[in-house]
Amino acid sequence: LVGLLYLGPPLAIAGHLASSGQPFLLTAEAHRTDLHYLTRGREIFDGHFPPSDPSLDVFLPSPLNLMPPLIIAAFLRLTGGDVVHAYLGMVAVFPAMTFLLFYALGRRLFPERLWAAAFAFIGTLTPIALRIFNFDSGA
Numbered sequence: 001l002v003g004l005l006y007l008g009p010p011l012a013i014a015g016h017l018a019s020s021g022q023p024f025l026l027t028a029e030a031h032r033t034d035l036h037y038l039t040r041g042r043e044i045f046d047g048h049f050p051p052s053d054p055s056l057d058v059f060l061p062s063p064l065n066l067m068p069p070l071i072i073a074a075f076l077r078l079t080g081g082d083v084v085h086a087y088l089g090m091v092a093v094f095p096a097m098t099f100l101l102f103y104a105l106g107r108r109l110f111p112e113r114l115w116a117a118a119f120a121f122i123g124t125l126t127p128i129a130l131r132i133f134n135f136d137s138g139a
Contacts (some may be wrong), residue, residue, distance in 0.1 A: 002099040002124055003092030010088070026084050039081060040064070041072025045081060099124040 013025040027124035031132035051069055075086035108115030122128060 002121075003096040005125065006095045007088060007092050010091075026087065037068045037072055038087065040069035041076060042083065044069050044073035045076040095124055
């Protein structure tokens with residue numbers, strides 16, 4: 001359900017644009033590192049391991065964390081190299097995993113499952129967790 005809630009808006013927009021004959025361009029937020037990891041994941045999918053930074057003149061292996069691009073490369077492998085579908089798959093899977101982690105924490109904090117589920121929905125579908133743990137580097 002959580003994955004579908006995350007996928008709903010872009011799929012609804014894509015469906016509306018397709019019905020009117022207009023193209024749909026999936027964009028990622030500019031302040032996030034999704035695009036950087038997508039390019040490195042595509043490098044791994046294309047057979048360049050360890051990945052290099054394609055924006056440099058000299059293609060040296062990148063010293064950055066390999067786990068995010070490896071996960072992206074796995075999603076690219078599942079979708080046959082289609083970046084849009086791989087990205088949408090990640091948008092569906094990772095919030096669902098986050099929901100399950102918040103639910104497990106909620107089961108430890110609250111005696112009733114309903115409160116644990118509410119805790120998990122709030123933690124996943126709102127930016128409160130990002131604000132509490134300062135994951136977005138905001139003030």
